[in-house]
Amino acid sequence: MSMMVDTAIIVLKTIILLLGSGVTLIALRAFRRTGEPALRALAVGFGTITLGAFLAGVAHQFVGLSLKQGIVINSLLVAMGLAVILYSLYIQR
Template identity: 40%
Template sequence: MDPALATVLVVITSAVVLVLGGVVTHLAYRAARRSGSPVMRRFAAGFGLVTLGLLLGGGAHQLLGWRFLDGVLLQRIVTVLGFGLLVHSLYSHADPEPASRS
């Protein structure tokens, strides 16, 4: 594949992932606020970190002039933290008291 085409495709797919990840994060955050659930807050934060990882990795490479692999490593570290938080939120015990529906 032509390197210029590959670059354009990486940028386009990254933008789509950022938009979709942002939407999922926003919806999870709204659900967390509505329910008052700490589990949902951790879930929203996990999705936020996964999405942020892509932004930070690409930004470090493109905007800060980091080497490509250094940017990828930063992305992977933040993504691992995000997925760890997602797993933690899914394996957490249910909230002791459901939020009141006012």
């Protein structure tokens, strides 16, 4: 059972990494094209969320932290990323 859960975590974290990287890249390209600060903040926010998912998976699978510790890492970075995304929507006037 543990091997199946580990495999699911690796597969899902990989999917999150790919999708999050895609969204971050699109937002970054839009920022470079327009120079709009809100798009830069949006890219940073999505990048932070993606990094959180990646680091949580690495911490659990390769560093040996517990699943709970990985969840704390993920939750902290997701909260930070969402705060930056909220800011990006706020500065868009």
